[in-house]
Amino acid sequence: xxxTDSIDIPQDFDGLKATILERKAQLPKRLRQVxxxxxxxxxxxxxxxxxxxATSADVQPSTLVRFAQHFGFEGFSSLQQIFRARLRxxxxxxxxxxxALSANDHSKLESGSIFNGFVAAAHRSLDNIATSVEPEAFExxxxxxxxxxxxxxxxKRRSYPISGYMAYAFGKLKVKYQMxxxxxxxxDDILAMVGPKDAAFxxxxxxxxxxxxxxxxxxxxxxxxxxxxxxxxxxxxxxxSTVWFELVEADHAGFRSLSAxxxxxxxxxxxxxEKRRRSAQEx
Amino acid sequence: xxxTDSIDIPQDFDGLKATILERKAQLPKRLRQVxxxxxxxxxxxxxxxxxxxATSADVQPSTLVRFAQHFGFEGFSSLQQIFRARLRxxxxxxxxxxxALSANDHSKLESGSIFNGFVAAAHRSLDNIATSVEPEAFExxxxxxxxxxxxxxxxKRRSYPISGYMAYAFGKLKVKYQMxxxxxxxxDDILAMVGPKDAAFxxxxxxxxxxxxxxxxxxxxxxxxxxxxxxxxxxxxxxxSTVWFELVEADHAGFRSLSAxxxxxxxxxxxxxEKRRRSAQEx
DNA sequence: TGGCGAATAGAATATTCATTCCACCGTTCC
DNA sequence: GGAACGGTGGAATGAATATTCTATTCGCCA
Numbered sequence: 001x002x003x004t005d006s007i008d009i010p011q012d013f014d015g016l017k018a019t020i021l022e023r024k025a026q027l028p029k030r031l032r033q034v035x036x037x038x039x040x041x042x043x044x045x046x047x048x049x050x051x052x053x054a055t056s057a058d059v060q061p062s063t064l065v066r067f068a069q070h071f072g073f074e075g076f077s078s079l080q081q082i083f084r085a086r087l088r089x090x091x092x093x094x095x096x097x098x099x100a101l102s103a104n105d106h107s108k109l110e111s112g113s114i115f116n117g118f119v120a121a122a123h124r125s126l127d128n129i130a131t132s133v134e135p136e137a138f139e140x141x142x143x144x145x146x147x148x149x150x151x152x153x154x155x156k157r158r159s160y161p162i163s164g165y166m167a168y169a170f171g172k173l174k175v176k177y178q179m180x181x182x183x184x185x186x187x188d189d190i191l192a193m194v195g196p197k198d199a200a201f202x203x204x205x206x207x208x209x210x211x212x213x214x215x216x217x218x219x220x221x222x223x224x225x226x227x228x229x230x231x232x233x234x235x236x237x238x239x240x241s242t243v244w245f246e247l248v249e250a251d252h253a254g255f256r257s258l259s260a261x262x263x264x265x266x267x268x269x270x271x272x273x274e275k276r277r278r279s280a281q282e283x
Numbered sequence: 284x285x286x287t288d289s290i291d292i293p294q295d296f297d298g299l300k301a302t303i304l305e306r307k308a309q310l311p312k313r314l315r316q317v318x319x320x321x322x323x324x325x326x327x328x329x330x331x332x333x334x335x336x337a338t339s340a341d342v343q344p345s346t347l348v349r350f351a352q353h354f355g356f357e358g359f360s361s362l363q364q365i366f367r368a369r370l371r372x373x374x375x376x377x378x379x380x381x382x383a384l385s386a387n388d389h390s391k392l393e394s395g396s397i398f399n400g401f402v403a404a405a406h407r408s409l410d411n412i413a414t415s416v417e418p419e420a421f422e423x424x425x426x427x428x429x430x431x432x433x434x435x436x437x438x439k440r441r442s443y444p445i446s447g448y449m450a451y452a453f454g455k456l457k458v459k460y461q462m463x464x465x466x467x468x469x470x471d472d473i474l475a476m477v478g479p480k481d482a483a484f485x486x487x488x489x490x491x492x493x494x495x496x497x498x499x500x501x502x503x504x505x506x507x508x509x510x511x512x513x514x515x516x517x518x519x520x521x522x523x524s525t526v527w528f529e530l531v532e533a534d535h536a537g538f539r540s541l542s543a544x545x546x547x548x549x550x551x552x553x554x555x556x557e558k559r560r561r562s563a564q565e566x
Numbered sequence: 567t568g569g570c571g572a573a574t575a576g577a578a579t580a581t582t583c584a585t586t587c588c589a590c591c592g593t594t595c596c
Numbered sequence: 597g598g599a600a601c602g603g604t605g606g607a608a609t610g611a612a613t614a615t616t617c618t619a620t621t622c623g624c625c626a
Contacts, residue, residue: 051414087326091610232322264401266538271398
């Protein structure tokens, strides 16, 4: 029926928008009406049903289908997917960064796309963290750790580099800390020394290392405040935590980024040291 | 039937999330499963159908309805509205988003500016890395490490988390590696075993840890190819390296980010494993 | 004015969907 | 040990949906 120029069916919202604007002049009355409505109310298209949209746009449902088919889509539903994808991907700055990435010539080489992928994932993670971490909670976490005598760092496996960095930075900043879980066996001895004046920072992402979870539980049972960083509100870590942060790292090829966690760890570390410096000055 | 406590039906996503977390412990198995999925994949709930979501969450469609009713909603559809509203409200415009960043911002609170600073520094680092790393050099580095029998990881202090991550990832990927510099004293013994079939990856940023430099020199003298990551063309590490990458991390308050280095390390790790997998398939 | 083709409206249809219902299972409480 | 109960899976149901089909209208040119 309609000439299915399968070559130039718009694949994303920007492409669709461009195509619509291009052909807008040649469009029949009702289809133009739909075009205008679609570009003015993209959210409605994304969420509404054909019937509800038709009513809003003062058009028949069948017109929507014809509109979609006119642009090469199979039907209204597949057109709608474009509008939905637009809302999904709506991570700020994401498009521009991706374009900048593909502009360099990494992708030409075999390993290049892997490199690009991880840089992009790191960007996404960072975009995400800025909105997901609540300033008040962060402030509370800083207060807890700044008030502690010794800060216990709990992290295993994939999270270990994070506590590793914090250990280094705390050392430089003359903040007393103790890593839990470096060498096997002595963890219990270390944990036996904790007191209510101390505090802990725990990091664990799915799949959660059972030792970290247990150690956090133990600390909580000893009335030691626990600040934790994890990837789900349902993380078993959250139960044992006084303050916890949900941080979903973007991934590439199944390997999750660590960039957001690292940035968080750095900020927390420095903020704690800064807080201590200030309160020391006051006395 | 279900006691419709019409007073506390969550009206927005945040309220719903709070309610879910509150009752999480008392939830039956399947409902908890749905709860976890819902909070971890809100976009899927917003756009998917009950059937598709049920499949993804490994649950029956009816369970979704029961879940919704359990929280006071009439059915799944009305619950879904909450998730859709969440996407609607997300400020779509780019400039609006910037406004949101500074308004919803951390900088009001004491520690907030520190947090923002580190996230921004991480972004800058990542923006930087994409242009400063040459694809050809990256490809060469991958080839060198992929061809090695054992990969020696050299990093101290601030760089240690990077090699720490690589060690974890290499372990998962079944790539033979050896960390140099974990415990004091045994480094020499470890290095005594290196052969020309091996390769090394060294990381060191200014101020360069002298041990890392010396170990890299030693490796080079043994004809072991060294891939290195450092922050200056004048780095003493560069002299001993077969391939080296200059990577300047942005800093906040004098603390340099690690995000770019981490992204680089991940990319390198996965690219090496991928290369090995492919060449293994060919034979 | 008359005729022709594209465009449209609106009913008809087939599909998909959320919801309901019921039988089964595992616990808990007499 | 058995009854009661909340939780669960899965099929049945009826509503709602996108799409198709056809009669009608509209715009255009002779």
